Structures are given as structure tokens and as C-alpha cells.
Amino acid sequence: MKTTVASLEGSRQNLFINGEFVAPKSGQYIDSFDPTSGRPWYQFAEAGAEDVRAAVEAARSAFAAPAWRRMTQTDRGRLVRRLAELVLDNADELALIETRDNGKLLKEMQAQMRAMPDSYTYFAGMADKLLGDTIPVNKLDMLNFNLREPIGVVGMITPWNSPLMLLTGTLAPCLALGNTVVVKPSEHASASTLALAELIMEAGFPAGVVNVVTGTGAVAGDALTRHPGIAKFVFTGSTGTGRRIAANAAQNLIPCSMELGGKSPHVVFGDVDIEHAVNGVVSGVFAAAGQTCVAGSRCFVEASVYDRFVEALVERTRRVRVGLPTLEETDIGPLALSAQLAKVETYVASGVRQGASIAAGGRRPQTAELAGGWYFEPTVMTDADNGMDFMQEELFGPVIGVIPFSSEDEMIRLANETRYGLASGIWTRDINRALRFARNVEAGTVWINTYRASSFMSANGGFKESGYGRRGGFDAMEEFSRLKNVVIDY
Numbered sequence: 001m002k003t004t005v006a007s008l009e010g011s012r013q014n015l016f017i018n019g020e021f022v023a024p025k026s027g028q029y030i031d032s033f034d035p036t037s038g039r040p041w042y043q044f045a046e047a048g049a050e051d052v053r054a055a056v057e058a059a060r061s062a063f064a065a066p067a068w069r070r071m072t073q074t075d076r077g078r079l080v081r082r083l084a085e086l087v088l089d090n091a092d093e094l095a096l097i098e099t100r101d102n103g104k105l106l107k108e109m110q111a112q113m114r115a116m117p118d119s120y121t122y123f124a125g126m127a128d129k130l131l132g133d134t135i136p137v138n139k140l141d142m143l144n145f146n147l148r149e150p151i152g153v154v155g156m157i158t159p160w161n162s163p164l165m166l167l168t169g170t171l172a173p174c175l176a177l178g179n180t181v182v183v184k185p186s187e188h189a190s191a192s193t194l195a196l197a198e199l200i201m202e203a204g205f206p207a208g209v210v211n212v213v214t215g216t217g218a219v220a221g222d223a224l225t226r227h228p229g230i231a232k233f234v235f236t237g238s239t240g241t242g243r244r245i246a247a248n249a250a251q252n253l254i255p256c257s258m259e260l261g262g263k264s265p266h267v268v269f270g271d272v273d274i275e276h277a278v279n280g281v282v283s284g285v286f287a288a289a290g291q292t293c294v295a296g297s298r299c300f301v302e303a304s305v306y307d308r309f310v311e312a313l314v315e316r317t318r319r320v321r322v323g324l325p326t327l328e329e330t331d332i333g334p335l336a337l338s339a340q341l342a343k344v345e346t347y348v349a350s351g352v353r354q355g356a357s358i359a360a361g362g363r364r365p366q367t368a369e370l371a372g373g374w375y376f377e378p379t380v381m382t383d384a385d386n387g388m389d390f391m392q393e394e395l396f397g398p399v400i401g402v403i404p405f406s407s408e409d410e411m412i413r414l415a416n417e418t419r420y421g422l423a424s425g426i427w428t429r430d431i432n433r434a435l436r437f438a439r440n441v442e443a444g445t446v447w448i449n450t451y452r453a454s455s456f457m458s459a460n461g462g463f464k465e466s467g468y469g470r471r472g473g474f475d476a477m478e479e480f481s482r483l484k485n486v487v488i489d490y
């Protein structure tokens with residue numbers, strides 16, 4: 001891979017269409033900002049509708065071309081495994097690129113990049129397991145069977161918070177199953193997806209199998225989701241954007257898979273080791289400065305241990321180290337966007353106006369070293385009510401609200417009192433209670449005495465306004481293939 005942080009610095013990056021890096025038709029480029037300084041560090045191409053059309057056309061031609069369509073399943077799987085090797089070889093540089101682009105901790109990005117090859121390898125194994133089935137008919141001399149086949153061009157729109165890891169969960173099965181792809185990465189973190197395109201070429205995928213159109217959501221994203229030549233959209237991002245994309249796709253009756261926002265509950269019962277639960281809650285909400293879709297930002301604590309829990313939570317939160325994302329000792333880095341910082345500040349202030357108290361954090365760090373970046377202190381809000389704006393809106397920042405509960409019924413009502421349904425966590429030693437929670441909570445993922453542990457081998461997704469469709473595990477076979485029924489009279 002030729003792309004490095006050093007080669008990106010001050011550069012102009014082009015679109016990746018039909019196996020080549022090409023300038024956008026408009027000749028326009030957009031600044032990408034370094035969240036630690038707030039300054040631009042490279043530029044990426046602004047794709048317009050014409051560029052998007054060219055990318056979809058390339059993907060459609062590649063889907064139909066013998067080089068891909070008639071490639072054996074074994075060879076397709078081998079290509080995906082080759083990509084896994086290349087990602088592993090370049091994991092450290094890919095991690096440096098993402099950290100520079102989105103401000104997330106280098107150690108976290110390294111962990112993601114080093115785990116990604118396993119995901120490619122897992123899905124590569126699906127290439128030769130696309131099975132159909134035979135179905136009985138009420139006529140003996142008829143054969144009735146289902147062929148399972150790839151669906152065509154998949155349009156993928158990704159967010160900035162973990163660009164490559166989130167892309168991998170859908171790109172890997174899509175390629176293994178014989179589809180072709182047009183990716184529109186976030187305008188706030190496009191560099192790593194362009195670097196991956198280089199590895200895709202190096203692995204030997206035919207031109208046009210994967211295309212990357214960078215640019216804004218309003219122009220490039222909109223043009224992609226209005227294109228009738230796409231077989232399916234996979235979107236990961238905010239609920240508001242998901243709604244717009246689903247509306248565009250509906251005009252052409254194109255199905256979508258939606259991985260959207262969350263406002264996930266963390267429930268703590270008095271029978272647990274408080275320190276253990278506090279550590280779990282802290283990493284569950286403050287990881288990546290709160291910029292994870294599953295952040296457990298609403299915390300419900302059994303009233304009998306509420307004071308003790310809050311005291312320990314505040315003490316632990318004050319020890320979370322905010323700093324430069326590249327330093328080993330840093331626990332949380334900056335927010336990725338200045339608008340994100342402004343949003344967090346606005347909601348914390350509105351929480352205070354509505355009656356909540358700031359028990360820890362609640363402001364930008366006061367050190368000169370961090371003054372230029374988009375940092376915010378990890379924040380604990382008490383005296384909260386579940387109806388307050390900061391308890392209902394996804395902040396995507398390091399803020400948690402804590403509320404006591406007195407009964408299991410009250411707890412489950414509070415946990416489910418949200419329009420989202422992405423994830424949830426419970427801390428208790430009582431397995432029956434934990435299983436009752438798992439049954440009654442309206443969330444796509446339930447963690448018991450842990451949080452954020454996930455696997456590409458299981459299906460993940462949301463309920464309610466957190467989305468629909470699943471990624472990961474064997475469900476990917478269904479998501480990215482379709483059935484064709486064939487009947488023969490013999």
C-alpha cells in the first residue's frame with residue numbers, strides 16, 4: 001500500500017472508479033480536518049452525480065463481466081482471503097490513517113485493524129457455501145428448486161466513527177458472495193477507505209468490483225441513493241439520514257439495511273460488585289469519547305445502591321484521561337467534528353436547564369495542550385429524568401445520565417422508554433433477572449455483565465428507530481443473496 005499518513009498530508013485524493021483513481025468531473029476537492037488541531041490535513045474529491053453514475057455503471061459492468069461472474073467460488077474466496085492478508089500487512093498504517101482522520105484512539109484503531117482480517121477470512125468461507133434447495137411439488141415428474149445467487153450492485157454508505165471496521169462487516173460477505181459494490185465513505189473520514197481500495201486492486205479483484213466515491217452526503221450520497229441501478233443499500237449512520245436514504249431508495253423500490261443511532265440503557269442491580277459494574281459502565285459509554293452507536297448513555301441504578309454507585313462512578317470518571325489519541329496513556333480523545341462538540345455542549349446545558357446536575361465533567365478540558373482540539377470531559381449527569389432532552393437524543397459524546405429505580409417493572413419501563421433499540425446492558429448476579437431483562441428489553445443486542453463485546457460471527461442490528469436488517473454471522477448470506485425458483489417438467 002503506497003498511501004500513508006505522510007503521503008496523505010497536504011495531498012489531493014481522487015475517486016476510485018473502475019479500478020483507477022480518477023479526478024472528479026467537477027474538479028472540486030474538500031478539506032478533511034484533523035480533530036486534534038481543527039486544521040485541514042488533506043483534500044478528497046467531491047463526487048457529483050456524474051461521477052456517481054460512472055461508479056454505478058462500472059459496478060454494473062463488473063457484475064455482468066465473465067471475469068467476476070464466471071470466477072469460481074473457490075477463486076472468489078481466495079481473493080477475499082488475499083485481501084485479508086493485505087489488510088493484516090498494512091494494519092498499523094491503516095490505524096494511523098483513521099486516527100489522524102477521526103481522532104479516535106490509535107490503540108483502538110490498531111485493535112480494529114488487526115481484527116479485521118479475521119472477518120474477511122470468515123466471510124471468504126461463504127464463497128463456496130451459497131446453497132439452494134429442492135422443494136417437493138404435487139407432481140412426481142417435476143423438479144422444483146431454488147437457486148441462491150448474488151444480488152448485484154450493493155451501495156454502501158458509511159459513517160466516520162469506525163469507517164473500515166463497519167465497512168468490512170458488509171463488504172467482505174458481499175464480495176465473497178459475488179456482488180459488486182459502490183462505497184460512499186463519510187466526508188469526515190474518507191482516507192482509510194481510499195487506502196483499502198488500493199489493497200483491493202493489489203489483491204487482484206477485477207476492475208469495477210469495488211468503487212469508492214468520496215464527497216458529501218447531500219450530493220454524492222443523495223445521487224447514489226437515487227440511482228435505480230443499485231440492488232440494495234447498506235447504510236450505517238444517524239437515524240435522520242437513514243430516513244432520507246430509505247425515502248430515496250423507496251422511489252425505486254430498492255431494499256435497504258439500516259444500522260442507525262442508539263440511546264442504549266445500562267441497568268445496574270445492587271447485588272453486583274459495584275466497582276466491576278462501574279468499570280463496565282464507564283467503558284461502555286465513554287469509549288471513543290462516546291462516539292459509538294452502542295454507547296450506554298442512560299444508566300438506571302437500583303435505588304438501594306444508587307448513592308454508592310454514583311459516588312464510585314464520579315470518582316472513576318474523573319480518572320478517565322482525556323488527551324492526544326496517539327498517546328498510549330490516553331483513555332479518550334477528541335470528538336471528531338466541531339459540530340459534534342457544539343451539540344454535546346448544547347445538550348448538557350439544556351439538561352441543566354431542565355433540572356439535571358453535573359456530577360463530573362460537563363465542559364471542555366482546561367489544559368492549554370488540548371485547547372485547539374474538539375475535546376470534551378467525560379460527564380456524569382445526576383438528578384436526571386428520562387424525559388429530558390439529553391436522555392432521549394443521541395448525543396454521540398461522552399455524557400451519561402443516571403437515574404434510580406425501585407422495581408424491575410419500573411426499570412424495564414425506563415429502559416424501553418426511548419425511540420431507539422440498538423443495544424442494552426445489565427449488571428446483576430441473578431441469572432433469572434438477567435434473562436427476564438433479555439426477554440423484555442427492546443434492543444437488538446443484550447449484554448449481561450459485560451458491554452460492547454461483539455463478534456462478526458453473530459448477527460447485529462437494531463430494533464425500532466435503530467434500524468433493520470442484520471450484519472454479521474450467517475445472516476449475511478441472506479442479506480447479500482437472493483433466491484430464484486426454477487421448475488422443470490421432465
Ligand code: NAD
Pocket residue numbers: 157158159160161162166184185186187215216217218220221222225236237238239241242244245259260261262292293294394396422462466467
Ligand atoms: P451521518 O448520518 O451524518 O452520516 C453517515 C453517512 O451518510 C455519511 O457518509 C454521510 O455523508 C452520508 N449522508 C449524509 N446525508 C446523506 C443523504 N442525504 N443521502 C445519502 N447519504 C448521506 O452519520 P455520522 O455522523 O457519520 O455517524 C454517526 C451516526 O452513525 C450515529 O448516529 C451513530 O449511532 C451511527 N452509527 C450506527 C452504527 C450501527 O451499527 N448501528 C455504527 C456506527 C455509527
